[in-house]
Amino acid sequence: MIKVESLEAGYGNRRIVNDLSFLVEKGEVYGVLGPNGSGKTTLLKTLTQALPFTKGKIAVAGKPIENYQVKELARVMALLSQHHEQSFAYTVKEVVAMGRYPHKKGLFHFSDEKDEQLVEEMMELMDVTDFKEKPLSMLSGGEQQRVFLARSLVQEPEVLLLDEPTNHLDISYQIELMSRIVRLAGEKRLTVLAVLHDVNLASMFCDRLLLLNDGKKVAEGTPGYVLKDENLSQMYNTRLIESTHPTVPKPLITYEPDHYRSANGTFIRFKETDAKLIIESGAPWRVITTRKNGPAVRWIKRFTFLKEGIPGQKENQELIFDIRKGRCTIVKEKHSGGFSLILVLNEGEVTVSAFLNGRLSDNGMFHLATLIAGAVKAAAPGYSLCEMCIAVTGMGGSWGGENAIMESARDLVNEIKKGEVKREDLYEKR
Numbered sequence: 044m045i046k047v048e049s050l051e052a053g054y055g056n057r058r059i060v061n062d063l064s065f066l067v068e069k070g071e072v073y074g075v076l077g078p079n080g081s082g083k084t085t086l087l088k089t090l091t092q093a094l095p096f097t098k099g100k101i102a103v104a105g106k107p108i109e110n111y112q113v114k115e116l117a118r119v120m121a122l123l124s125q126h127h128e129q130s131f132a133y134t135v136k137e138v139v140a141m142g143r144y145p146h147k148k149g150l151f152h153f154s155d156e157k158d159e160q161l162v163e164e165m166m167e168l169m170d171v172t173d174f175k176e177k178p179l180s181m182l183s184g185g186e187q188q189r190v191f192l193a194r195s196l197v198q199e200p201e202v203l204l205l206d207e208p209t210n211h212l213d214i215s216y217q218i219e220l221m222s223r224i225v226r227l228a229g230e231k232r233l234t235v236l237a238v239l240h241d242v243n244l245a246s247m248f249c250d251r252l253l254l255l256n257d258g259k260k261v262a263e264g265t266p267g268y269v270l271k272d273e274n275l276s277q278m279y280n281t282r283l284i285e286s287t288h289p290t291v292p293k294p295l296i297t298y299e300p301d302h303y304r305s306a307n308g309t310f311i312r313f314k315e316t317d318a319k320l321i322i323e324s325g326a327p328w329r330v331i332t333t334r335k336n337g338p339a340v341r342w343i344k345r346f347t348f349l350k351e352g353i354p355g356q357k358e359n360q361e362l363i364f365d366i367r368k369g370r371c372t373i374v375k376e377k378h379s380g381g382f383s384l385i386l387v388l389n390e391g392e393v394t395v396s397a398f399l400n401g402r403l404s405d406n407g408m409f410h411l412a413t414l415i416a417g418a419v420k421a422a423a424p425g426y427s428l429c430e431m432c433i434a435v436t437g438m439g440g441s442w443g444g445e446n447a448i449m450e451s452a453r454d455l456v457n458e459i460k461k462g463e464v465k466r467e468d469l470y471e472k473r
């Protein structure tokens with residue numbers, strides 16, 4: 044529906060969009076992401092004929108864009124941007140009706156029955172009928188944006204261009220607006236090209252994304268393919284972290300403020316009395332655990348292994364293990380790589396906790412859990428593994444150090460597997 048080939052565009056001698064090619068299919072929601080000044084608005088300007096391009100080709104609905112008359116292009120393509128100040132004196136209905144202009148001939152035009160019907164229908168669809176006689180200036184930012192979307196839709200476009208349409212909207216209006224747009228793309232086969240700043244909004248609502256930097260394509264594809272740590276961190280020149288959305292199969296992007304990165308504390312402290320062994324840290328660990336009494340991934344500051352007495356009040360960010368009938372043994376510690384493995388035995392059952400001073404992705408944590416489970420099975424065949432906790436500080440080594448950490452873990456696990464940690468060691472009291 045929109046085909047851009049080897050496009051070059053800019054201002055004067057300054058080239059902003061550089062050798063850019065992409066194709067947006069009919070009914071697709073295509074997002075354009077990029078840092079400030081990367082050329083997103085310049086690209087939109089070339090698509091709307093507001094800026095002539097110097098090289099390459101743009102075709103909309105199969106026809107080169109330069110062959111469109113202005114009004115003809117407006118019948119095919121509508122633009123929803125964030126600036127509409129000139130319309131504030133008009134009523135909602137008047138603003139929506141302005142969208143019919145490209146379908147009218149001559150300087151003066153009057154609404155016909157089809158116009159009236161469409162205006163009413165789109166106001167209904169965008170849920171603004173109740174305000175139709177009010178001046179636009181009396182509406183909230185989110186309500187106004189719905190009015191402008193209704194105006195774009197009475198244009199009956201095949202292509203909808205969006206320029207940061209959710210700017211200034213609160214989160215509920217952002218979700219509402221984008222949900223309406225995605226629904227329209229599905230129901231009316233509307234093709235949508237949206238310039239967005241919010242990476243998560245783009246991830247959640249777009250079928251495919253184009254990452255733009257310095258007017259060039261950095262990556263293109265589904266959000267899952269494109270929104271990778273390395274692409275984003277390089278593009279925005281800041282550390283962004285990709286994780287998995289808990290309920291939607293889309294990536295979730297988050298960031299880490301510097302003051303958290305530099306925060307530190309004692310990685311691990313052991314306090315042992317006759318009643319309990321406490322393992323705690325200066326800063327909370329990110330923990331994956333098989334414990335059922337809470338989320339599988341949580342932040343924990345203290346592990347308490349209860350040897351005697353009854354469990355007291357549980358502290359915030361604390362996991363309590365009852366080992367009154369068993370023992371608690373540290374099988375192996377390896378501090379050189381900032382890695383420490385704690386094995387806790389409880390009668391015939393085995394609880395394994397691995398504590399790590401470093402940065403490990405969720406993938407790395409699960410990988411480590413599998414490695415350790417295998418090693419324990421080999422070293423203590425009589426025991427069935429019942430609980431597993433992997434605790435990671437997120438401090439210390441860099442993210443690039445994940446391979447080094449896994450290497451260190453693998454060495455340790457091999458030592459355990461090869462029996463270099465003797466079975467009796469498992470019972471050795473610390």
Ligand SMILES: Nc1ncnc2c1ncn2[C@@H]1O[C@H](COP(=O)(O)OP(=O)(O)OP(=O)(O)O)[C@@H](O)[C@H]1O
Nearest residue numbers: 054055057059077078079080081082083084085086
């Ligand atoms: N009318 C203009 N004349 C000259 N240079 C311009 C003009 N408009 C934009 N530029 C320059 O072109 C570059 C790209 O601007 P553009 O507005 O396309 O970026 P953008 O990706 O939309 O940025 P933002 O995210 O900040 O909106 C910028 O360096 C900008 O200064």
